[in-house]
Amino acid sequence: MMSGRSLKVELGAFLNVRSLSSFAVQCLVIIALFLVIRWITHNTIVNLRASNIASGFDFLDKRAGFNQPSSIIQYDDNATNGEVIEASLVNLVFISAISLITATFIGLFIGIGRLSNNWLIAKLSLCYVEFFRNIPPLVLLFFWSIGVMQILPPARQSLHWGAIAINIRGIYLPRPVWGEHTGLFIVISILLIAVAVGLHFRARYMIKERGLTSIRWWYGFVIGVLCPVILFFLLAYPTSWDIPALKGFNYSGGYYISPEFLSLYLALSIYTGALIAETIRAGIQGVDKGMSEAGSSLGLSNGLIMRLIILPLALRIIIPPLASQYMNLVKNTSLGAAVGYSELMMVSSTIMERTGQSVELAVIWIEVYLGLSIVVSLFMNWFNRHMALVER
Template sequence: MTKNTSTPRAPARRLSWNDPATRALVYQALILSLVGFAVWYLVSNTLHNLAARNISTGFGFLRQEAGFAIGESVVAYTPADTYGRAIWVGLLNTLRISVIGIIAATLFGTLLGIARLSRNWLLSRVASAYIEVMRNIPLLLQLFFWYAIITESTPGPREALNPLPGVFLSNRGLKLPSLQGDALDWITAGLGMAIIGILLLAHWGRKRQDATGKIFPLVRVGVLLLFALPAAGWLLSGGALTVELPELKGFNFTGGMSLSPEFSALLAGLVMYTSAFVAEVVRSGIQSVNQGQWEAAGALGLSRARMLRLVILPQALRVIVPPMTSQYLNLTKNSSLAVAIGYPDIVSVVNTTLNQTGQAIEGILIIMAAYLTVSLSISIFMNWYNKRIALVER
């Protein structure tokens, strides 16, 4: 007698309103239809109104000559360049202030968060007062405050403060010496190779420590690479390298490197404001670690600083990283307030562009696309890092 091993076929699904899956499909189709109709209506109505007013559309204006100057830029720019080049300069200025602000706010906020948990009564109270004050004053007011301090309380260029040789502080900004010469590209390449080498050595050192228990001296080797590789690049280039000092000519300084009052005020405001929120994130992360971890580290004879660095903070990172992502995104988006104090970020540059061309919709779309791209990039990186440090269940 043979045994029937064939799998019975599932009964055919009948379309019925009593079937939850059928109702779900109908509801989703209706919602998608409504959204599609709303988008079509808005786009067609906008295009009709623009055509009725003889307003041109499209992004062809990006190839036209801009005709306006930008106070500071990371790359070369002149008024004869195109609007596309001007917007690129504004985007680079936004990225510049965001990257420097994120690094500075992370370092300062971490120190503040640790200080708030300090056993020193005065230090913890000062940190707490700073955090509460900065968190409850609007960022825009802080930007106005720092800009007024920098521009009103510092002297003019002729009476500029000179705390160090080649360093001048005035209401035109901070002037610093700069490196000039053909060897600068080689030195920059050597510095980049040193950073990549340190990251690779850190990854290899962790694997080596897991396998053998031996700790690789990453700090000493990293410092050596940071000095040796740029020096090697300078020697291999054979080019000249000179130090250009700022020099007062007429009513302002020429030469050297300059940090404008707008950049300095924006950086100070963003760092001071965001670091207060970062400090609370760090504090909550440290307090989430079980007290037994402190006691176990103390039983091993570790100092409090080494306990924090080797035992507590690595575990607290799993709690710190997710909310820290929100603070990084907030700092990047808050940089758009730069237009209030005259820093030429992407919002300021696009505003000037749309005032000259009348391409308001295209300009707003460019700003939205720029911030969306930057924010998603930060989120993707932080999510990757969060998965990397997450506990893996066996």
């Protein structure tokens, strides 16, 4: 017969088992999460029924009834809500991509400038970082949209720079009329670049694993760069140019860049560039000074030391926080709704006012921004592993 004290000891030992405690905590978390989701779903269904709003995504096939002339993919009033959202998603990805590239270059130059031996360059870089880093991006957006774009002259008094026209309605650029085989050129060029990248990685593998040094590096350059350039002149070289011209009260023809796009592009690039500059400065200062001294002892210039020694080593420190800045920039594109840029949030808000499908559109927002952030994160994680030191 087991005594009461022994029973308590055995029971306590049983409950203190780590695996059992972990399992119990996980079960409680799952139950709590299920109850929260069930409560949110129930309230949503009740509210939709009370508002006489039918749930589902059938509204995507209905006529939108509006258009956005500044959209990359043009559409008219007869386009469906789904087509309008797809066009806004293209606008979102495009503004994100070019803003990421511009912000990276700004951050690189300003970050290096902050560590310059030139007093003026270092102080100007410091002022840039401290000024723009401490201003909300929405304020910068309104500054460019209201303080700059709205003071440009009207269409009839446009500023001209060659065939380029600048006025309060945007910027009008000449548009090349590409050759009739441009599509074939794009397909072939993509295949050639893919082959060149494959040859590059194979060459690196042969050098690293087998110790071969007679790899022809210029093969990839010829296939991936020289051949597409030759094909461009043979298949896709512009036959003429579509020059924008004033017709009535506005310009027509050529490429059109809206003031909303310019405002969002400049605000995101300048603001994120200041944050990236600090990330790059911290990464460079995290490299041992002995590396610079070793480069100097070899007779390398400061530019070569920075490009060949410091920056490659600093990338291992820079990449993880840089990924966060990239994802923040992608999410900040939603601020374009404040100035009327036809990105996802602005277009979806218009559709919501017409259809009342707030829940479905919120799901689309979450999927889009979560998906883009995951893509950026996966790419930066791959790049981080690619730049990591390989231990032997």
